[in-house]
């Protein structure tokens with residue numbers, strides 16, 4: 001193990017313990033399983049069966065169903081029997097929060113139970129209580145007494161278990177000692193895991209979910225490290241970002257959290273939590289997982305993740321020593337100096353690649369956030385407006401918006417009139433040999449570990465180091481691309497090179513969904529570790545042609561999150577969504593909405609759409625929309641405002657963790673939320689109402 005994975009430079013699945021869920025084997029490098037959860041009322045047997053079948057037909061290998069009380073737990077028997085009668089043998093998982101009695105019923109009926117250690121058994125007041133060591137130990141004893149019967153049932157019936165920690169619902173005990181931190185999440189699961197191991201029960205999977213991908217990634221890494229440190233082995237990991245939301249944002253957030261871990265070989269099963277019908281989660285899971293499928297379970301040294309590309313790639317130098325030059329368990333942005341508006345304390349910039357457009361007109365800039373108003377002869381600049389465009393071409397024949405700058409090839413740059421708006425981009429050697437350079441900003445491309453010199457990329461580093469006009473543009477064609485670029489960052493830190501860096505990421509996947517997953521995974525993983533002062537996303541020429549038809553497919557399937565976008569718009573929006581999800585640059589309202597389940601007492605998809613339509617102009621405001629409070633006010637603490645189901649037709653409104661209005665009638669609850677935003681000075685009148 002290296003820090004928290006098998007290797008940070010070579011793709012290898014982490015070999016975890018093997019777990020049996022019905023006939024399904026999970027962990028120990030078995031294929032990464034995909035799963036989802038039903039949203040129907042568990043007491044409605046036929047609706048749950050029908051929805052489970054839709055999920056199974058879409059590819060779900062496990063289906064989870066909520067069991068809030070003994071009644072729902074008992075009804076799992078009917079659901080399972082109807083499914084088996086219809087020929088579906090997919091293992092079922094009971095989702096348990098507060099009721100050990102329900103868990104003990106369900107564990108006798110279905111193949112797996114999920115318990116949330118923050119909710120199971122623990123009495124919780126959401127208060128910061130003082131715990132002496134004796135109080136703490138006493139609570140652990142109480143948990144042991146109440147948890148052990150469930151373990152015994154699972155052992156007897158061959159039932160698997162997931163100990164599923166959620167960032168928002170840690171116990172008062174954990175909160176008092178660790179706060180709602182990644183280490184607190186890990187300890188919450190470890191308390192339960194130690195009890196299970198003492199009973200020699202090992203059919204266990206673990207998860208560490210949070211709606212913030214950064215917290216979630218750090219928690220999983222810590223969990224792996226702690227399991228190895230304490231037990232010398234690791235239980236399988238179920239990966240997920242909770243309350244990821246819907247549409248493009250939900251997919252991007254999920255891909256950043258889940259994809260970052262998969263890149264390092266962590267993860268045995270994935271669930272993407274979208275506020276959409278559960279069967280729509282499965283293609284997203286598949287897009288995430290298939291990126292690793294050509295890889296043998298454990299690769300031999302030097303073997304890439306796509307064997308066919310291996311010959312063109314070079315091995316990265318492994319990371320020497322037992323210390324990393326950055327901390328993968330805590331976020332800290334890499335120290336850089338500023339070159340113009342790039343690096344240091346500036347938010348990461350977005351560079352839009354418009355080089356494939358032959359003649360760029362003002363209309364094209366609309367796709368990247370700039371709208372020209374002929375009547376006033378002014379540009380309107382959107383919140384998601386690119387900072388630079390890469391044209392590659394000669395100077396544009398119209399005046400640019402004030403905040404926009406252009407990157408072009410050196411010979412075009414030399415001919416450009418306005419050197420405060422136009423900047424050149426060079427290959428490394430070209431820059432060193434160039435006679436004319438910008439005295440403000442020079443972009444210099446480095447292709448990491450994909451050339452005839454194994455240490456290519458390192459070759460020019462010392463000559464370019466700390467040139468105050470140079471912004472590095474890092475990319476790689478190595479099959480393990482993210483790791484190759486990360487390896488270069490490690491080298492930069494070790495050599496004390498503080499030039500800012502743009503992450504250049506190309507995609508040669510085909511559909512819009514695949515591009516989204518690719519961009520979010522490749523760049524999100526680096527941004528979460530504090531690497532990158534800007535991003536530039538691009539499509540290979542091959543994938544450009546496919547994208548239009550991909551949008552059509554999206555429309556035809558009734559999903560509208562990508563409709564009516566140009567390719568440039570799609571890429572620009574994706575770039576800003578990635579920065580938003582990594583919390584490195586906030587440009588829009590953030591929605592933390594749960595996927596809904598049998599506990600939900602209102603239509604979450606419809607309500608989310610309604611709230612979004614009235615608040616999506618509130619840049620930077622985080623709004624949680626939850627079917628119920630099981631994931632706790634902890635997630636509300638991450639959000640600025642919360643809209644949470646509290647009973648049939650009733651909603652409770654939160655500001656941070658604090659309840660502001662209890663049991664509001666759902667018919668007026670969205671209006672009341674808007675009033676709360678207004679009272680809290682978080683409201684801005686939408687532009688459409690100002691005019």
Ligand code: SF4
Pocket residue numbers: 594595596597598599600626627628629630631
């Ligand atoms: S927060 Fe949403 S998905 Fe989670 S248990 Fe409540 S209703 Fe179900």
